[in-house]
Amino acid sequence: TQDQIRDVVKYAADRYINIVPEIEMPGHSTAALAAYPELSCDPSKTYKVYETWGVIKDVYCPSDKTFDFLEDVLTEVMELFPSKYIHIGGDEVPKDAWKNSAFCQKLIKKLQLKNEEGLQSYFIQRIEKFVNSKGRSIIGWDEILEGGLSPNATVMSWRGEAGGIAAAKQGHDVVMTPGSAGLYLDHSQGKTNEPLSIGGYFPLQKTYSYNPTPNVLNAEQQKHIIGVQANLWSEYIGTEAKAEYMLYPRLLALSEIAWTPLANKNFKDFSETRLPSQLAWLDKNNYD
Numbered sequence: 001t002q003d004q005i006r007d008v009v010k011y012a013a014d015r016y017i018n019i020v021p022e023i024e025m026p027g028h029s030t031a032a033l034a035a036y037p038e039l040s041c042d043p044s045k046t047y048k049v050y051e052t053w054g055v056i057k058d059v060y061c062p063s064d065k066t067f068d069f070l071e072d073v074l075t076e077v078m079e080l081f082p083s084k085y086i087h088i089g090g091d092e093v094p095k096d097a098w099k100n101s102a103f104c105q106k107l108i109k110k111l112q113l114k115n116e117e118g119l120q121s122y123f124i125q126r127i128e129k130f131v132n133s134k135g136r137s138i139i140g141w142d143e144i145l146e147g148g149l150s151p152n153a154t155v156m157s158w159r160g161e162a163g164g165i166a167a168a169k170q171g172h173d174v175v176m177t178p179g180s181a182g183l184y185l186d187h188s189q190g191k192t193n194e195p196l197s198i199g200g201y202f203p204l205q206k207t208y209s210y211n212p213t214p215n216v217l218n219a220e221q222q223k224h225i226i227g228v229q230a231n232l233w234s235e236y237i238g239t240e241a242k243a244e245y246m247l248y249p250r251l252l253a254l255s256e257i258a259w260t261p262l263a264n265k266n267f268k269d270f271s272e273t274r275l276p277s278q279l280a281w282l283d284k285n286n287y288d
């Protein structure tokens with residue numbers, strides 16, 4: 001309920017944490033399409049809420065109906081979350097439904113867009129305009145580069161660093177969170193004796209060794225890297241204890257790579273001198 005959200009926002013704010021809400025679009029939206037098939041490009045189809053994870057071909061149709069709906073949702077979200085940034089997703093959007101839609105093909109011609117990537121860019125830009133009109137800013141996953149970035153968008157680079165580097169070079173702000181560099185904490189942190197997870201092998205050292213300000217950027221461009229983030233997707237996480245198990249101690253390494261100048265980073269000191277007291281604190285406070 002709205003009251004529950006207010007409660008969570010306050011709990012976080014009391015601890016100096018700002019929650020950035022993410023409303024996914026135009027993909028990862030089958031729950032909305034199941035409830036409102038008229039927001040899809042083929043309302044005659046039956047849409048089902050997905051019961052497992054994946055990349056799903058059914059996406060919002062870029063119609064006025066969809067924009068009215070999303071503006072309504074975002075208005076409610078912005079009333080509840082004071083965050084300057086509103087995350088609008090933008091990742092993993094198969095273009096099949098738009099390719100097969102007469103409405104979309106006509107819209108591409110009318111707007112003189114190149115292709116479906118251009119349509120995705122149109123979609124995000126239209127949403128950005130709305131969010132900006134309310135005094136807020138959008139963040140999107142690096143796919144929002146495809147077809148051209150929205151003028152004021154901040155980019156979250158998850159498919160490696162390339163998207164973040166390209167965005168910073170274009171003068172856009174960036175949050176680095178490349179899965180390939182140990183920042184996806186839903187991946188395993190050990191080779192053996194680990195609980196079921198989405199896989200991978202990203203130990204503490206890997207997370208610690210990540211440098212969020214790539215050398216290929218000059219000093220001016222590096223200023224656009226406004227932060228670094230780790231993601232803990234919860235497909236394989238059913239309990240709070242397991243979430244804690246996956247987060248720690250890699251979350252502590254994330255903190256260091258966020259706040260420590262490169263020249264001061266030292267894994268030996270981190271892991272042998274400072275980490276043990278942190279681990280003792282976590283144990284004492286019953287973290288898993």
Ligand code: ACM
Nearest residue numbers: 091092141158231
């Ligand atoms: C993502 O992990 N799909 C952003």
